Amino acid sequence: MKRLLTSLVVMSLFLTGCRNPTELAVEWVPVDNSVGSWKFFRSEFTLQNKGSRELGSSGWKLYFSFVRRILDDGEGDETGIQALAAQGIRISKASDAKSGDYWVLEPLPNFVPVKPGQKRTVSVLASDWAILKADAPAAFHVVFEGGPFQDDLSVAVPATVKLNAADPKQTTRFEGDVMPVQTPGLRYAENPSFQSLDLKARLLPSPRDVVVGEGRVALRGSVAIGHAPGLTGEAAYLAAALGDVLASPITTRESGQDDGRDTIHLSIDASLDVDGDGAKDAEGYSLKVDDRGVSVVGADAAGVFYGIQTLRQLVPAEAYQASANPAERLTEVTLPEVHITDVPGFSYRGMSLDVSRHFQTKQTVKKLLDVLSHYKVNALHLRLADDEGWRIEIPGIPELTTYGSKRGYDLKETSMLQMGMGSGNDLDSGDRVAFKARTATEANGGVAPRFQGFEQATLNFVGDGSGYYTVKDYEEILAYAAERHIDVIPEIDMPGHARAAVKSMEHRYHTLKDTDPVRAAEYRLVDPADTSKHTSVQMYTDNFVNPCLETTYAFLTKVAQELKARHDAVPGAKLVAVHAGGDELPSLAGNVWWQGSPLCKANPETRELSDTQLFNRFFQRWGGIITATGAAATGWDDIIHHGLTLPGFIPMPWSNVWGWGREDDAYKYANQGYRVILSHATNLYMDLAYNKDPDEPGYYWANFVDEKKTFEYRPFDVYVNGTHDRMGNAIDPGTWATKEKLTAEGRKNIIGMHGLLFGENLKSPQVMEYLAFPKILGVAERAWNPDLPAPDQMPALWARFANSLGQAVLPRLSAYRPVDLRGELTGSVGVNYRIPLPGAQRSGGKVHANVRYPGFAIEYSVNGGRTWSTYSKAFSASGRVLLRARASDGRTSREVELN
Template sequence: MRRACLIGISLCIGACQAQTAGTAADSAALGMSARAPNISVVFRPVNNLASADGSFFLGTFTFRNDSAMRLGGSGWQIYFSYYPRTFLKDGEGNAQYKQHLAEQGVRIQKAASGDYFVLEPLEHFVPLEPGQERVIEVLVGSWSVLKSDAPSGFHIVFPPSTEAWALSSSVEVDPADPKQTTRMPSDVVPVQTAALRYQENESLTRASLEPADALVPRPQSVTYGTGQYQLGGARIDVEYARGLAKEAAFLQAALGDVLVGVIDARERRANAAIRLVLDPNVASGPEGYTLSIDPEKGIEIRGVDSAGVFYGIQTLRQLVPVEPGKKVSVALPALSISDAPLFPYRGMTLDVARHFHSKATLEKLLDVLALHKINKLHLHLTDDEGWRLEIPGIPELTSYGAKRGFDAGEQRQLHVALGSTRGLRPGDGIRGKARNEAEANGGEWPAYQGFERASLNFAGEGSGYYTVRDFEEILAYATERHVDVIPEIDMPGHARAAVKAMEHRYAQYAATDPVKAGQYRLVDPNDTSKHTTVQGYTDDFLNPCLPSSYAFLSKVVGEIQARFNAVPGAKLTMIHGGGDELPSLRTNVWWQGSPLCKTNPDTANLGDLQLRDLFLTKWQRIITATGARMTGWDDVLHDGFQLEGFIPMPWQNVWGRGREDFAYKYANRGNNVILSHATNLYLDMAYNKDPDEPGLYWANFVDDRRTFEYQPFDLFALGTHDRMGNPFDPHAWDAKERLTPAGRANVLGMAGLLWGENVKTDELVEYFAFPKILGVAERAWNRHTPAPAEMPAAWERFVNALGQSVLPRLDFYRAVDVRHELPRARGVNYRIPLPGAKIDHGQLLANVRYPSMVIEYSTNGGATFADYTGPVAVSGPVWLRTRTRSGHVSRVTKVD
């Protein structure tokens, strides 16, 4: 490893000097200042190829001190989040690179369980004077190729002060440097460039679409008539059958957004323009419908059930031409559609535990999902980083467990996690945060069309929860749209927020009311078991040997059931019990060090796997006592455990790791299964290897094509390359278990899953979800899954549907406001694709993934842009971007 000066420290401004260590008074004076310390941090991943096996990389922190005080050899600490990384210990590494933090006068260690670290000086740290920069070299586990991999949420503390000050941070990645963009020597996935996108898009052309081709999901059967039906006028009458009043009200509100006339819905009406009818024989299976548009007779929607009528309404909405503003009338094509879903479970998982998202965001999301016939919203309400649902009778879950901030002893709240606390608001023990997202973003308002620096500087809600009223209103809103909400309480791991909240409760009442203090306690305080999860947590397990653990879960589930019971029509069909990511017993102990487990006669002789299975059995009984079924992660079944009636969500299918066929094994042996495969259905995976694409990529890079091309019944057709881009032998999966006809009947459906580590703002929920979730909607509803040979043509039709109809609709989208309660805001922040481009013999050639979107180009560094309409002569570099119908633009890309 390179060295700087005599002790491995580079002073970018000023030379190394023989200076004495700064005094604590220097730092304390800075801490006492009324102004925030002007110290900034830049992170750079320098060399991901530092280790041959990808086990660690070389990175640098560059600290710049623009304050008036020196940072000396004591008296300060810099805290930050770094998910889910670890730092090598001093002396660890290889022959070429070894960690040498002590030589640089600093140490980095865990500040608490999880992703929270602290960097502090050693006595021989050379003071960082005003105006100086300091580069600290670090060896970090794994690799770092995207900007969203960077550490975040930096804040400095000057003990004995307990107040922290925010530091401004940023990250730099050079996309042209292979050492910064290659995970390990076997990584052959190319970095995204304009030229690569041009090649990927070259086969895609703008195609003429029949009306049904523009629908997502595409209906099962369509017959076209002659002419059009004009829907509009001063008055539009809607007739609906008994039992369809809610669906009629939804249609009434939806039409009111696009037509100026009065829409009047009544149960009995002659000569109505639109008729809603229940007919159990109209289509094959639940949720099926027919939609007839006749130039003379008007519109009729027949549904097997009320859900079928609702989906017929949603198809009708998608047939309305996409234009902003209200019209006197709209022309609808004469046609007849017969449609029914492939799967009864068509879902999306949203993690609100890692970062909180408002009720308004959930309601908008629910509306757009329902438009595309997604019918399940699985809410990941609890995790190590936060508890998001008010539980009457256990206020500490939200007064403590829903809050994050700087609180070294976690006396009032959880510690900072994932670089966020209370957004940019005060009240979290950190002063000097940016005043708004523009300031956090280096001076420009974030567009959230990719990575934004603001995400490193406290933008994002680490705190927040849904009140009883909020949750009941979410349930009512979802029920109105025929979406079942599936709450998840993740246990026995991933439980730190609950564990710490109940320890906080214990401390409150231990002296005055010991019974109340221990009523819901989740841990044995004398447990010496040691574990570390993949996320770095060492204290996030619920103890399965305590009666109070089950009292807690029974109370939580009872209150969840009460929320559903309070909402007419809301169905508690499933509760997700979690059960994932308990760390390997080869190097961890779960509960064997717990004295209370050893003294409990029911658990005294049980090993850790047996204790887990005992817990899951009891956990399922608590859930099913409500009448709901228990679903959870398929980790529950990995060790051969049988849990009758349990519905696994298999997710760990990373190619080459051995669990590729687990979903089919479960289904073949009789389990109902919800397909949740990370390689194609994890919406939080980055779109591609572009440093400015946010997201994780441990399973794969996942774009909208991967969700669209998913093969629910032939997963191995997708296993052509490993996650590093290397091809598999065509016979690699010959020994894997295939889905049998009986097993196929046990596949309930599939879900797109949006985990929240990088989804820090409400805008990013939409960026990550759309348009990827539309591919999930297509595969979950459409009864014809194209074979691999058919996929190119199907994909071309799909991208034309997105470009010409679906995404323009989202440009101007406003959620259906049945009760006149929603904001007037329009539009969905879907990901806008960057153009592909190349320069060939002085001619600029450009294309875009979704034909019909406008490409703009600039020859003056982005100062001005012109529309690209065809090959154009250029000299020198060209900057390009994509523009939507609403005027929003993608990130800018450059081609030389």
Template structure:
């Protein structure tokens, strides 16, 4: 088989001008490394000019195809596949007076390989072969712009027909951050590129502050009174006394203290000894549900009184944060004498995590749940389904995961979905792509990725496109969440964003059509004769389910019943909400949703309905299916954009990009009576890049979002944030005068807020932590703390917040370990939070440096290899390299100063 594949590769590659070399090439076949690595061809992507079009509608870029094999890459017989999200290429002849697409002149064609972000590069008859050891630059025009390396195409693989096997190609991206053509999106883009000197100026206003114990807590408590002295917790035996009904909370505290103290820890309702810690239920606690009071007395120990069990649990989390941060276990720890009362601003304090675009392990979810609970976040919204994957086992519909949860090279998608977002089955086999790197270090060009910024490995198949949670996995996740007072909110995104389900059910139909037609059509989601044409913003043309098919609703009913069964099987798990999606159906000005469906036209109920009316019929039925479980339906506010009323529906407004017209939609819904979960992309989308730096991964279509953006969020005065557009240009002070403001009645309808982590670029478990922390800590602060600083108060509040991060919150994450109630978790410590790059400049031969978070260590180097600690201005000559180091040894990316 190996010899046969090599022969196919050489014969195909030599078509179009190299037949005379076939015999020689056969004798050199070992040089092809096809037994493991396949053809030695690499691709380098470069953005050349984002300013090629005045309006930013397209940019000039290039692929450099390098042929380091022993045979030429000929004028036919090969196809290079890749993902490019969410871009498209101009057609030949399109462009402007200065730049036009001229692919055919270069002897190549770029076309969609399938729906979505999957493309193929292939030669035309006039393609001049690329000789061994040579390379070819292919220029192209693509829509939009590219200013970050994570924008680059990824997951390159080559096929040599008639072989149907693909081989991975190594790819990389090159960008010049000093070239405005590569860092500006349009001529009017004035957002500066991050530099050491820019960071130095930004950090200069931040001073190290002395923190009281309450200042070290995150979120910040409502009221703290300090006493005299300290209480020494620990010793050979530690007693926890708890009220009836608090056994689970006491067990959690026992496990948490067991990670830091060496003594025997016992928890019971009554103890003969004087307890070190008392847990009490007290409904009279001020602040209502989830409120608590914590007192630490040098003589009487610790008492936590909660308005309910959740209040006691959050008092425990505050106690956890008061324990000094040290590696390893101690016999005793010193706790400050104090008393405090605390209660949340919002009942919904959430994070949304997309596991559909890239799959993430159960262990990663459990670690995240524990971290969210530590910071008093009480909802995890799991985006379980999308075009690129279905991630939850549904008994009775195995095709959803056997097919819809797997990606790979399968030209006709007979066994699995196509490669998407540059990933398939990670670096493992089983996806039809041979020759992938064996390790992440190999995929990264030989260096293990630190995931402290862009990593080349993410272009070369690092990241799980395949995977799902079994029934047992999901129930264990629910149980883990319930122990931490977190509600899991599953999302089944419909009727768009449904390609994984649609294709899986078509696969099921084909499997059973000949043997059991009834079973084949039981859960079918599309009308096979539908001629409607649509293209979504992500490039999908086949991702809608049909609202006129009874089988569509049979499918959704089955899925929801199985969801409810998972929650019912787990004591303490509450199915409070199901997220029904409802977003991003493309504009009807240039798309048709279902008007081409004969089934819709032949069904009396739907025959005369417009596409918009068909969508509303679907959503109303979808809501009834969800609410039949006792859960509330939440979803994206797209559901309500056209004036549709859906009683009891809880919208999550997200499309507030400044200047696009939807800035006040959240307040409109709240004012008219809808409960609302604030989800604004400009400040709460955690997948947005931290800043404008080519090496900073993430999207930026809504804004650049760092922890300052989340911390300064104004839930009740959103327009205070709208000072600049996404290109950095200031708005007129009266820009929002005509927008609807939040009324007093509307304010009562703000259920809460969420930070949202979409998964297009979040390819590994480490990247969940990088994108999430410390941004989510700003979300936690704003969602819990009842005292939102006014805009004029924000500079001082921000200075205190960065001190809390640098002196307390991030050191806690350095040595953090999830609470292990059942002795099942790994002993690994630490969180891969984003370590900020230092600021710095050279002035009169002196290196001056600072960092955003006081107490983090700055290191410098004069050779780029050997680093020393920076403690103050130091004389330097020539170039200097800077980086930040944390207490557990993690380092930031390196910044160079000339």
């Protein structure tokens, strides 16, 4: 009855046009990072009462997400003491679990009411620092005691953030932070000059050998694609791709050899030896374009596919731009006469995408897969489960998705997980937060978000915290990937980062225990009497599975078998590996993992084992469950940090932060004989912000990472990249003298690398694309061509790459249309890659400007943005000048100001 009355009240308010019945708003400002040195910082929450009733000293609670730990009252040191009670408030963990990043601010009896039209600012100390707007607390929602929304519903409260880039207290992490905030002058000094490019430089990844002829070959009229047996899929893909840019009939036919009737012919030469070492070059290809037509010969079907992708890049960018509107497709495109031979340097060239923190739809993933395949990426590591969400349907365990895939205002977590990462169910209903903005524009303060940097909307519930892939969805993704020669590697992170699974199985237990106790306990993951205390990096206290329970391994066996079944159901989608997780269990110096578990002590096999021994035992069994499916076991290198020897295991070493001591882990493991996939946070974590600009979204705990960092990454000598620490301080090269170097045998065990995109900030597909592109293009280049010249030659190589992005690669990506064989992604055109801010300086009374990717246009305004002119040469201007870069599709960067 109560829920029905609540629904009626909500409907009534909607019908009367009321959007925010509380008329409350919050503004957050990080005031001073120098307080507490590197330990904590001061920020201010300003509550604004825009309504007709006062915000009193009792009866309301304001909930929000914040990834920083808020200090307890009285905590601090001589430079600052937390004084919440003196301000009449209390801030504590919000839900019954008291776990994670979910907080509640509530008044104490001494809180001075905020009258209508008034504001109240409270000062708060929190851990670490905050220098980017993306650090702001998010997803504010309020509940009033005795009001219609108590228990069942909360009410969204709009939030804003302010940060002054010119205030060093707001942008300097602590006294050891010497990294400057980005300015037009810094960019101007770093941006490369325009240079003419040969054909090889216009292709990405750069082919091994390119011999350019003198003529051009036209594709017009009827285009016939002949293909050898076994290449039907590749021929169909090419036909669809050409059909996107060419308004001509395109046909395919199977033919044993090129008999002269084919415009394009696809074939396999199993003995193809591109590099001349006498051995077949897997994934290698030869592409010829001459007056006889086009020939693509691959060492295997994957090689043919990559030859097709290079062929697509020979099509002029103008053809792609014209075809953004299918009705404007050209009737003829010309290709240069050329002979290209090519083979990848690494067999594993990947991207890691986290869909657990924020969900990405199957359509978004499919589009990403097609773009990745265009740059010859061949693996997608898909993080399907974490603390904040479980994203794949497992038949037989429905609770994982009916419960564990949802987030919202549910303090007891009776029907869904608690709010997290600043989102519930995006702007939709179903998360018990009423009166959210109706559109992203409304959530963004009335301005349509362009997602070329931080957007206010991401503080106001924009973000898919809920969602999952059905069996059918996941199999569709697998089929789509297999067509593009991409292996999907699912990750189920255990035994930490497992809160979604743990809470889902507890929900199952409590739902069934009275009616079906056997099924209730079948997959239980925790010992309810466990008194062990731990707090993870993300502040979770209840996110471990228990390694002493047989039900834990029953759960993992069921999940692994269902993953295998999904892959087995899709031709070509072999389950090559399962990622076992294993990262970020908190230090045992201040935490207890399982020693407080009575069931561990009661189990004869575990009663005498330490926590690290229990951890190792867990991965012996979890790894065995994975390999029993026929897949390899891969995972974070944390799995073998505690002395475990795990034959066949493929570690992904990630924690190489300069100065933290684990910079040489990858080489140690490779030298020991492990096959290694490089995952270094300092250069390959694409979710880290591009640079130190308050308007850049992303984290920065390990480094700032841009496409130059990914491009210049040195897989076989990572120490060359360790020139500065994450605070901008220069590192003495001698620091690395004692670190283990990669041996000749160890080098053979580096099987590849990938760019990693964790999902905490991926609150929309556009944000995902912004953070991934063009960073992943640097990854694709380096994974295909891992060998680099001497460090003193790298500036010239980078300048050429930047010119390639500006003149060829990104203009084509602006108009990129995913190859759509079955009408799955109709209307999808372009990628929201980051458009760099221009550089500028005043010299000799004139404004000089440049851009990171020569070939992009620069625009300027001398009247505050009312009108814009295209920059062609230095111009005279006094006072304030605004500048922006413009991509070929008309999108622009953020504006920069030159005073």
